[in-house]
Amino acid sequence: xxxxxxxxxxxxxxxxxxxxxxxxxxxxxxxxxxxxxxxxxxxxxxxxxxxxxxxxxxxxxxxxxxxxxxxxxxxxxxxxxxxxxxxxxxxxxxxxxxxxxxxxxxxxxxxxxxxxxxxxxxxxxxxxxxxxxxxxxxxxxxxxxxxxxxxxxxxxxxxxxxxxxxxxxxxx
Amino acid sequence: xxxxxxxxxxxxxxxxxxxxxxxxxxxxxxxxxxxxxxxxxxxxxxxxxxxxxxxxxxxxxxxxxxxxxxxxxxxxxxxxxxxxxxxxxxxxxxxxxxxxxxxxxxxxxxxxxxxxxxxxxxxxxxxxxxxxxxxxxxxxxxxxxxxxxxxxxxxxxxxxxxxxxxxxxxxxxxxxxxxxxxxxxxxxxxxxxxxxxx
Numbered sequence: 001x002x003x004x005x006x007x008x009x010x011x012x013x014x015x016x017x018x019x020x021x022x023x024x025x026x027x028x029x030x031x032x033x034x035x036x037x038x039x040x041x042x043x044x045x046x047x048x049x050x051x052x053x054x055x056x057x058x059x060x061x062x063x064x065x066x067x068x069x070x071x072x073x074x075x076x077x078x079x080x081x082x083x084x085x086x087x088x089x090x091x092x093x094x095x096x097x098x099x100x101x102x103x104x105x106x107x108x109x110x111x112x113x114x115x116x117x118x119x120x121x122x123x124x125x126x127x128x129x130x131x132x133x134x135x136x137x138x139x140x141x142x143x144x145x146x147x148x149x150x151x152x153x154x155x156x157x158x159x160x161x162x163x164x165x166x167x168x169x170x171x172x
Numbered sequence: 173x174x175x176x177x178x179x180x181x182x183x184x185x186x187x188x189x190x191x192x193x194x195x196x197x198x199x200x201x202x203x204x205x206x207x208x209x210x211x212x213x214x215x216x217x218x219x220x221x222x223x224x225x226x227x228x229x230x231x232x233x234x235x236x237x238x239x240x241x242x243x244x245x246x247x248x249x250x251x252x253x254x255x256x257x258x259x260x261x262x263x264x265x266x267x268x269x270x271x272x273x274x275x276x277x278x279x280x281x282x283x284x285x286x287x288x289x290x291x292x293x294x295x296x297x298x299x300x301x302x303x304x305x306x307x308x309x310x311x312x313x314x315x316x317x318x319x320x321x322x323x324x325x326x327x328x329x330x331x332x333x334x335x336x337x338x339x340x341x342x343x344x345x346x347x348x349x350x351x352x353x354x355x356x357x358x359x360x361x362x363x364x365x366x367x368x369x370x
Contacts, residue, residue: 014195135183148274
């Protein structure tokens, strides 16, 4: 693969998947600089592995494998939980009143998103991978392909996560 | 917000606070990183070549077989170290990032454990070859100084002990740094491996 072909392929993959990877980083690290650093690191790995991509799996599954593995090994992991809580903890979480304007609707969405990010941050890393993939609409088979779990194990995990989330939502 | 569809809509509809960088911007950051790695590698090769050329040039000046043997031993030690570094680099190739999470965890744990074992096992061999090479290298120089045999032996033993001590301290510090940095990561990876199996 020539340098120009590699650059063109990278640009295409980047454009198609940057939002997906951005959300993965947020799922792992919440909002903030660390998530942006992880985003960069993931695309560095994508560039390094680009030539070995043979198209045996979907690009989104391949890139998600690289993304989740990079996130698992991310060196600033120690401060991850604190950073998520620090980013989200001070924001009020609760039900908004009936929205009056688009701005209020947006604020309500932000509150709900923060609530969801906080719930995700309370899960283990493996469960975070499973739930973010579930929220992205990946199939059980694809989640199994990325995580290395069996399809039935993925099913068990998803129902456990759903139960955990319902419980947390009720409490909040 | 209980329904999966609502959660998916909310999740997929989130926007970044600031616009995500365009591919050219990201690519230039990546290429800068690669340039830095290439520069480091080049400066290492240059310093190795310069040392080799300098020592080769001194062959003709000293005409000492001990010196030649000493230089070969020192180069043997350096070659051994470079080989270890190269093997380590090969086993750290990025392809493991394409594995599934469980396989990646296994490969990463294996990689970190092997790296520590290589450092622990290879450093004494490197130190031994280097100390031996330096000692053999200056046999003739001490002879030229016309020192008695006991004095020369004392210098050899004394300098060897100092070098061995310094190497020992260096390796200990290196391993301590390695453990400080990688032991928590290793523990975390093993925890994740277990979580995956549950």
